[in-house]
Amino acid sequence: MTPNPKPDLESNSSKPSRVCHFTTAHQVNDGRIYYRECRTLAQQEYLQVRIIAPGLKKSDPRIEHISIGDIPKSRLIRFLKSQYLGMRFIFRNNYDLMHIHDPELLPIAIIGSYFGKKIIWDAHEDYYLQFKSTSKYRRYLPHLLHNPLRILVNSCLSLIDSRAVGIVCATKSISENYANPQTHVVGNEARIEEFGRNTPKFSSKYVIFTGTANYAHCFDEIVDAVKLERRLVLKVAGRNLDNTNLVRAKEILGSRLIDLGWLDRNQLANEILNSKVGFLTYENVETNQTNSPNKLFEFSAAGLPVVATPTLANKKWIDESGAGLLCKDFSSKSISESLHQLVHNEDIWSKCSKNAKDWSMINGNWDKSANELINLYKLILERDN
Numbered sequence: 154m155t156p157n158p159k160p161d162l163e164s165n166s167s168k169p170s171r172v173c174h175f176t177t178a179h180q181v182n183d184g185r186i187y188y189r190e191c192r193t194l195a196q197q198e199y200l201q202v203r204i205i206a207p208g209l210k211k212s213d214p215r216i217e218h219i220s221i222g223d224i225p226k227s228r229l230i231r232f233l234k235s236q237y238l239g240m241r242f243i244f245r246n247n248y249d250l251m252h253i254h255d256p257e258l259l260p261i262a263i264i265g266s267y268f269g270k271k272i273i274w275d276a277h278e279d280y281y282l283q284f285k286s287t288s289k290y291r292r293y294l295p296h297l298l299h300n301p302l303r304i305l306v307n308s309c310l311s312l313i314d315s316r317a318v319g320i321v322c323a324t325k326s327i328s329e330n331y332a333n334p335q336t337h338v339v340g341n342e343a344r345i346e347e348f349g350r351n352t353p354k355f356s357s358k359y360v361i362f363t364g365t366a367n368y369a370h371c372f373d374e375i376v377d378a379v380k381l382e383r384r385l386v387l388k389v390a391g392r393n394l395d396n397t398n399l400v401r402a403k404e405i406l407g408s409r410l411i412d413l414g415w416l417d418r419n420q421l422a423n424e425i426l427n428s429k430v431g432f433l434t435y436e437n438v439e440t441n442q443t444n445s446p447n448k449l450f451e452f453s454a455a456g457l458p459v460v461a462t463p464t465l466a467n468k469k470w471i472d473e474s475g476a477g478l479l480c481k482d483f484s485s486k487s488i489s490e491s492l493h494q495l496v497h498n499e500d501i502w503s504k505c506s507k508n509a510k511d512w513s514m515i516n517g518n519w520d521k522s523a524n525e526l527i528n529l530y531k532l533i534l535e536r537d538n
Contacts, residue, residue: 169201170534175242176254177235180392180415181208181218184447185277185323185341186254188418191216193523194530205242232257243270250318250533256280259309266316271533274313275321275339280306281330282440318533321526326443335533339526341447342519343454347422352456353506355499357429360492361388361457363421363448366398369441371434371462376402376410377485378492385409385496390416390424425455429502430495433461437483442466452476453513458505460491474516476509 174191181187181204195202195215203217207224221238225231239261243251252273253262262272284303310330314320319335322328328336360379366372366389376398379387387406390413393399402410413424425431431452435441442465449470452459459477461467471479478495480487495502 169199170249171201171203171247172250172252172530173203173205173242173246173248174252174254175205175239175258177207177221177231177238177257178224178255179206180224181206181211181220182415182417184418184451186275187211187216189342189344189519189523190252190275190339190526193519193526197527197530199534200530203248205238236261239265244268250530252321256306256309259306259313263309263312263316266313271318272313272316273319273321273529273533274317276327276331277323279324279327279330279440279443280310285439319529321529324443324445335529337525337529339522339529340519341445341450342517342522343447343450343513344519345454345513345517347418348426348451348454348456351426352510353426353428353458355429355502357427358384359386359388359424359428360430360432360496361390361424361428362432362434363390363425363451364446365391366393366396366402368398369436369438370432371436371483371488372398373401374483374485374488375432375434376405378489379409380405381489382492382496385429386411388413388424388428390414390421421451422455425451425457428457430492431457431459431477432488433459433467433477434480434488435462435464435467437462437464450513450517453509453517456506456510456513458495458502458509460488460495462488474508474512475505476512477505 172194174186176186179186187204191202191204194200202215203219205219205221207221210220211218225234235255235257239258243261243265250271250273252275254275254277266272284306286303314331314333317333319337320331320333321337321339323341325338328338362372362375364370379385386409388411389399392415399412416424431448433449444466453476460480461471461477462480462483468479471477478491480491
């Protein structure tokens with residue numbers, strides 16, 4: 154007797170599988186979650202994609218968005234809200250797959266897994282490392298809470314490792330923390346086509362910082378470096394709930410600082426393409442030695458040369474790509490010296506710009522990770538049908 158073949162999801166005429174991405178800590182227009190993962194999955198006819206996230210409703214007709222309001226400024230309130238929303242959406246909806254993105258959702262996701270809910274855990278960052286006893290990453294936490302939270306987080310990560318139907322990790326080093334047989338690396342590469350319209354120009358007066366303007370990204374040092382280059386204007390793109398650093402930057406740079414706020418993908422691409430230099434700067438702590446941030450791939454895809462602080466990850470990438478200049482250390486003086494070389498030497502700038510584009514086409518293209526994500530979904534859904 155011939156065994157029944159596994160269903161071909163792509164040619165299956167039955168209802169598409171219902172999958173849901175769930176985040177309480179990221180806006181709906183997050184680059185990784187919405188623009189890369191959800192849009193990639195929505196292109197598959199056998200999937201019906203929903204995203205539960207803060208922010209305004211998105212217009213992509215292939216993706217249903219349920220807004221959960223604004224992200225609370227208080228982390229405690231955000232955690233408590235996450236538990237309530239987790240109970241509401243994980244338990245009350247019969248999704249074929251629930252793809253979660255935040256550590257605060259882990260407790261509810263784990264409980265849901267014991268009730269038969271199929272959970273994919275997306276490890277954007279190395280949470281084991283962030284909550285390590287020697288880590289200086291989460292400085293906002295009261296000292297007395299460090300050990301209890303580390304134990305709680307590590308326990309949740311260990312449980313989700315054993316309970317999830319799949320683990321998605323942003324980097325290979327993060328994936329090495331997990332023993333789940335369906336652990337897949339889905340990186341932060343850029344969609345090359347978003348940056349293919351034109352290239353940056355050496356004549357531009359703008360330099361751009363993307364992300365959170367704080368000590369973790371050496372923002373004060375960047376401001377002090379830009380101050381010395383009187384023709385440059387610093388553009389800041391990102392969601393900054395605490396604007397203390399931006400207030401200081403405005404006092405120092407005046408009209409030479411432009412706070413762009415949060416940008417959609419087209420706006421961000423335009424700002425990057427109209428800039429002269431980007432900043433890939435991180436403080437010298439353990440958590441930054443293996444990171445692989447969105448901006449690295451976005452700057453590279455655009456052909457925008459970067460000034461990078463000498464973390465191990467940045468050293469490796471600059472050696473491999475030649476797409477920018479590596480600072481000697483993490484000081485404003487060192488950042489200033491690298492910035493000065495890039496903005497005053499067109500030969501160096503042009504070489505870095507070309508290197509960035511070349512590296513991006515081979516190593517920074519989202520296509521590989523997109524296929525990895527699609528294959529994981531196919532494997533799980535075919536196995537469970």
